Amino acid sequence: MIVTHLTLSDFRNYESLDIDLRAGSNLFVGSNGQGKTNLVESLGYLSTLGSHRVSNDQAMIRQGQDSAIIRARLSHAGREILAEVQLNRASANRAQVNRVPIKTRELPRYFSSVLFAPEDLALVRGEPSGRRRFMDELLVLRTPRMSGVLADYERVLRQRNTLLKSARNSGVKENQLGTLEIWDERLVALGSELIEARSALVAELAPEVASAYAAVAGQDHAANLTNYLSILATTPDDDEQDHNATAAGVLPAGEIAEKFRVALARLRRAELDRGVTLAGPHRDDLVLELNGMPARGYASHGESWSFALALKLASAAVLRRESSTGDPVLVLDDVFAELDESRRGRLAAAVGDFEQVLITAAVFDDVPEELAAHVVKIRAGEVVEDD
Numbered sequence: 001m002i003v004t005h006l007t008l009s010d011f012r013n014y015e016s017l018d019i020d021l022r023a024g025s026n027l028f029v030g031s032n033g034q035g036k037t038n039l040v041e042s043l044g045y046l047s048t049l050g051s052h053r054v055s056n057d058q059a060m061i062r063q064g065q066d067s068a069i070i071r072a073r074l075s076h077a078g079r080e081i082l083a084e085v086q087l088n089r090a091s092a093n094r095a096q097v098n099r100v101p102i103k104t105r106e107l108p109r110y111f112s113s114v115l116f117a118p119e120d121l122a123l124v125r126g127e128p129s130g131r132r133r134f135m136d137e138l139l140v141l142r143t144p145r146m147s148g149v150l151a152d153y154e155r156v157l158r159q160r161n162t163l164l165k166s167a168r169n170s171g172v173k174e175n176q177l178g179t180l181e182i183w184d185e186r187l188v189a190l191g192s193e194l195i196e197a198r199s200a201l202v203a204e205l206a207p208e209v210a211s212a213y214a215a216v217a218g219q220d221h222a223a224n225l226t227n228y229l230s231i232l233a234t235t236p237d238d239d240e241q242d243h244n245a246t247a248a249g250v251l252p253a254g255e256i257a258e259k260f261r262v263a264l265a266r267l268r269r270a271e272l273d274r275g276v277t278l279a280g281p282h283r284d285d286l287v288l289e290l291n292g293m294p295a296r297g298y299a300s301h302g303e304s305w306s307f308a309l310a311l312k313l314a315s316a317a318v319l320r321r322e323s324s325t326g327d328p329v330l331v332l333d334d335v336f337a338e339l340d341e342s343r344r345g346r347l348a349a350a351v352g353d354f355e356q357v358l359i360t361a362a363v364f365d366d367v368p369e370e371l372a373a374h375v376v377k378i379r380a381g382e383v384v385e386d387d
């Protein structure tokens with residue numbers, strides 16, 4: 001799939017933007033702070049209903065305005081659709097496809113993109129929550145139904161935690177234990193579904209990550225992924241360093257729920273003491289390894305960077321394989337400035353066969369020539385004519 005036209009109204013620093021995009025590479029060039037990232041962020045929002053920079057939609061509405069519009073004409077196999085979302089300060093966001101209102105959360109079904117930005121270094125070096133979010137976003141892009149499972153799990157988890165807290169504060173009562181067992185079953189049912197889906201995803205991603213890493217880094221450092229499952233952990237330890245040592249493994253789908261129940265029984269005392277749920281997908285992690293060592297804490301800056309990029313390229317590869325609407329649009333925000341000459345060339349080769357790639361750069365010369373076929377100059381929230 002490609003975006004053939006993008007229209008923005010009052011989005012970030014764009015009062016209004018109307019721009020044609022092409023198949024293949026599109027390069028947005030401009031000094032810092034001109035609106036390059038804003039532009040690609042708008043397309044990221046259309047495919048994920050979120051931003052890679054902020055968790056709050058308000059920041060994306062132009063200062064002093066009440067609403068912003070992102071509208072994209074999408075094309076695949078000769079068919080075009082018009083997808084649009086309106087972000088509103090004071091009311092719910094609204095979405096349309098071909099000018100017909102749809103539920104906003106349905107929007108990602110129509111458009112998928114994969115964005116890589118310097119912030120993604122946190123995938124390798126940051127907290128497990130970022131890696132869980134990466135996995136879950138990909139799960140939803142692949143299988144939209146999973147967004148319901150995720151939301152239900154979160155809700156059950158909150159309610160179970162509330163009950164554990166109140167039991168901690170006022171001593172456990174007989175009837176609370178009964179209620180807890182009901183929540184346990186729901187937690188296990190939804191959590192097992194999530195664990196199974198994430199495990200299948202890890203199995204699919206792992207070989208793609210290994211080959212993407214080798215492709216960008218130019219070396220086969222045996223990049224590997226495993227699933228850390230908190231339900232297999234021996235202690236309910238908060239220390240993530242431990243994630244590398246224990247409980248990384250694959251569980252046959254049929255055994256997940258049983259292991260989950262066993263973990264909850266084992267942790268009952270500790271959960272009542274602490275007033276929180278100590279095992280489940282909300283405490284799992286994606287363990288990243290290079291040459292058998294955890295990337296987090298061992299990998300150099302350059303290696304961490306290549307790993308984060310490999311994760312994104314691998315997710316694009318998985319999405320393109322399964323999609324009925326062609327490739328996801330690949331977005332590389334400010335990536336080339338960080339790479340040396342040879343890595344730039346390898347990255348250009350790795351992304352060259354995607355249907356559409358959107359690239360931003362402050363310095364034109366940082367981007368390999370083969371990706372500079374269509375160049376758009378951005379200044380202060382406007383496209384300026386090339387001279």
Ligand SMILES: Nc1ncnc2c1ncn2[C@@H]1O[C@H](COP(=O)(O)OP(=O)(O)O)[C@@H](O)[C@H]1O
Pocket residue numbers: 011012013014030031032033034035036037038039058059060061062063
């Ligand atoms: N909601 C907003 N309203 C108006 N301007 C905004 C808004 N959000 C960000 N900006 C402006 O957008 C600019 C940053 O644009 P950005 O796309 O990040 O730059 P770059 O070209 O370096 O990627 C800053 O000048 C910032 O003040």
Ligand SMILES: [Mg+2]
Pocket residue numbers: 033036037038333334360
């Ligand atoms: Mg930027």
